[in-house]
Amino acid sequence: MALPLIEAPAGVKHKRALLDVPVRELIEWLAQRGEKPLRARQLRHWLLNAGADSLTAMTDLPKGLRHALDAEFTPLGTRVVRRLEAEDGTHKLLVKLSDDRLIECVLIQEDRRRTACISTQVGCGMGCVFCASGLDGVDRNLTTGEILEQLIRLRGQTPEPRRLTHVVVMGMGEPLANLDNLLSALEMATAKEGLGIGARHVTISTVGLPAKMRRLADLRKQYHLAVSLHAPNDALRNQIVPTNDKTGLDTIMAAADYFFEKTGRQVTYEYVLLHGLNDDPSHARELARLLKGRRAHVNLIPFNDVPGLPYRRPTPDALAKFMNPLRQAGISVKVRKRKGSQIDAACGQLRREVVAS
Secondary structure (H helix, E strand, O other): OEOOOOOOOOOOOOOEEHHHOOHHHHHHHHHOOOOOOHHHHHHHHHHHHOOOOOHHHOOOOOHHHHHHHHHHEEOOOOEEEEEEEOOOOOEEEEEEOOOOOEEEEEEEEEOOEEEEEOOOEEEOOOOOOOOHHHOOOEEEEOOHHHHHHHHHHHHOOOOOOOOOOEEEEOOOOOHHHHHHHHHHHHHHHHOOOOOOOOHHHEEEEEOOOHHHHHHHHHHOOOOEEEEEOOOOOHHHHHHHOHHHHHOOHHHHHHHHHHHHHHHOOOEEEEEEEOOOOOOOHHHHHHHHHHHOOOOEEEEEEEOOOOOOOOOOOOOHHHHHHHHHHHHHOOOEEEEOOOOOHHHOOOOOHHHHHHHHO
């Protein structure tokens, strides 16, 4: 089910989104108008807890303050311009930013689990050959508010009582390339007075930026780390993940080991299976050797076909033959369920379709 694309009214002046205003700055702005710091907390409550998308809804704020806020700020700086819903309960949102750029985010629902998959950049600069998000490169990083607003928008798609249980930072962009803004957003998302999402229910994905992986480890957060591996050796990974030639698997794996040592959190390794390229049993045996002795989990992800790309999903037989050597080697492995296939829930597909039209 899809809603039509909504265009912005002509001549609209974009105001600064409140979630992009640092708390200290907001408190100072309020103080200049004779308001107490409590007002900043009230504003955050309305945005993060009550889901308010208008200043009018913030009824415990004085009318004069609401008018003053409205002159300079907007509650939310993004707009949902298209929503797709699959029969399995997966929602995909196409979100327009204040500069008219587009991003995607996805809500995956299963039983009582409500997982938000969010983006961190407009596009992606990593160049993974199978990914629709990076076909046109990266435009810019998302702000803290733009990251948070995806969570607010997706929470609005959940049934009552509206709440998210998990976050996976696996949408458009390389999360660790925008680590500062991401960490600020997650700090608010996991706070009790924020969205109240448990830090242990947050997974950050990376194609492998070793210095940033180590920095994240040193922060000793409870977030999970997922490394998008996609190949068991440098020669093959260089073909699939072009940035690998600047880092190499040894450096990435050492950074992943450091993350485990510092945090005690098991590292997940994502492996997109591309028919005839990286799905041979010999690749699985090599992957098992690479992970031997490490506390690791492997998520196998059969490729979601993307129009214009030459890659295809592995056959069920090829998938089974790839899994067997890993299981025989004692590696924890699981095939990620395919959710939202009716709405092309793979990252970047909807945005690319709209931009190209």
